[in-house]
Amino acid sequence: MSLLADTVAAIRPLDPAAMAAAHARQATLTKPPGSLGSLEDLGVRLAGLAGTSPPPLPEPAVVAVFAGDHGVHAQAVSPWPQEVTAQMVANFLAGGAVVNAFARQTGAEVVVVDVGVATPLLTDAPTDAASAVGSRRPRLVRANVRRGTGDLSVEAAMTRDEAVAAVEAGIRVAADLVDNGARCLVTGDMGIGNTTPAAALIAAFTGAAAADVTGRGTGIDDETHGRKVGIVQRALALHRPDPGDPVGVLAAVGGLEHAALAGFVLGGAARRVPVILDGVIADSAALAAAALAPDAVGAMVAGHRSAEPGASVALRHLGLEPLVDLGLRLGEGTGAVLAWPIVASAARVLHDVATFDSAGVAEK
Ligand SMILES: Cc1cc2ncn([C@H]3O[C@H](COP(=O)(O)O)[C@@H](O)[C@H]3O)c2cc1C
Numbered sequence: 001m002s003l004l005a006d007t008v009a010a011i012r013p014l015d016p017a018a019m020a021a022a023h024a025r026q027a028t029l030t031k032p033p034g035s036l037g038s039l040e041d042l043g044v045r046l047a048g049l050a051g052t053s054p055p056p057l058p059e060p061a062v063v064a065v066f067a068g069d070h071g072v073h074a075q076a077v078s079p080w081p082q083e084v085t086a087q088m089v090a091n092f093l094a095g096g097a098v099v100n101a102f103a104r105q106t107g108a109e110v111v112v113v114d115v116g117v118a119t120p121l122l123t124d125a126p127t128d129a130a131s132a133v134g135s136r137r138p139r140l141v142r143a144n145v146r147r148g149t150g151d152l153s154v155e156a157a158m159t160r161d162e163a164v165a166a167v168e169a170g171i172r173v174a175a176d177l178v179d180n181g182a183r184c185l186v187t188g189d190m191g192i193g194n195t196t197p198a199a200a201l202i203a204a205f206t207g208a209a210a211a212d213v214t215g216r217g218t219g220i221d222d223e224t225h226g227r228k229v230g231i232v233q234r235a236l237a238l239h240r241p242d243p244g245d246p247v248g249v250l251a252a253v254g255g256l257e258h259a260a261l262a263g264f265v266l267g268g269a270a271r272r273v274p275v276i277l278d279g280v281i282a283d284s285a286a287l288a289a290a291a292l293a294p295d296a297v298g299a300m301v302a303g304h305r306s307a308e309p310g311a312s313v314a315l316r317h318l319g320l321e322p323l324v325d326l327g328l329r330l331g332e333g334t335g336a337v338l339a340w341p342i343v344a345s346a347a348r349v350l351h352d353v354a355t356f357d358s359a360g361v362a363e364k
Pocket residue numbers: 077078079080084088189190191192193194195196216217218219330331332
């Protein structure tokens with residue numbers, strides 16, 4: 001079988017016995033029952049994912065920033081030049097982007113994956129994902145499938161083979177990181193124009209109208225936004241993507257980083273490690289992952305609620321409630337990195353907190 005088929009086949013539901021044990025343990029801890037709100041449910045889900053209660057602490061964490069370019073950039077859907085994608089990759093590797101600052105603050109590592117950047121990357125950064133674990137220096141993984149997609153408003157973004165190659169690149173990154181000790185995977189993205197394919201994917205997988213899922217990305221005016229909605233509508237009318245064929249949807253209206261992120265989520269789910277979703281790009285990729293393997297949703301944690309309207313539509317479809325809601329609309333993995341300490345805290349409660357019995361605290 002192929003790596004994609006093997007990975008999908010390895011994804012199983014959450015373990016009900018571990019979840020029941022974690023749920024029972026929550027009730028014995030020195031706090032009023034339910035007082036940790038959704039963190040209690042998150043702790044239970046982490047136990048179900050790991051198959052043990054208490055669940056392992058989700059650390060170390062690595063944020064993988066998948067980078068790609070977009071043919072639809074030719075339709076002026078973003079005010080930024082395409083070269084900014086490659087320039088920001090250099091900035092990530094030099095440690096100067098917002099995601100680097102947040103990663104330093106929280107203790108996460110950064111790996112950048114070139115899965116579809118249009119311009120060749122010149123860098124002396126170390127290039128293996130495995131060594132990212134425990135390293136302070138960002139890594140670059142060279143996994144370029146093609147130098148940017150086709151313009152999805154007039155042609156398929158990529159071929160089916162390219163979509164599968166990008167998904168499998170993401171699976172490989174997840175596998176390398178987990179095999180080298182990562183216990184939490186964090187999604188990141190960089191790709192000028194990538195909120196347009198994200199909107200098209202969300203419309204295709206949820207059935208929502210283009211106007212309800214297309215946002216302002218880096219910050220566009222009303223005229224550009226109106227045109228962007230029209231371009232998403234045109235792409236959907238042209239390709240008629242079938243949500244029952246997730247690879248076909250990714251190939252028609254996706255992006256290389258979206259496809260790789262779908263694979264990254266599947267790779268984490270197959271190895272039963274939590275994957276924290278960042279913003280609208282990760283959320284759109286998560287819809288593709290869930291369409292390929294419905295049980296993959298068990299490994300997903302919605303890090304934050306992006307200001308992009310499509311993000312909320314996608315999360316609702318997945319049945320996920322975001323942890324952080326700060327009006328962020330940056331991407332790169334920033335919101336997900338901020339959520340990581342919250343995810344770790346949800347697990348740590350089940351390790352560290354005394355029980356009413358052990359602490360001699362009276363129950364009501
Ligand atoms: C300097 C800069 C840094 C970024 N970091 C993330 N993005 C974000 O903005 C882009 C998507 O928005 P749109 O679809 O409107 O182009 C992606 O690259 C995303 O990661 C950035 C964008 C810029 C300009």
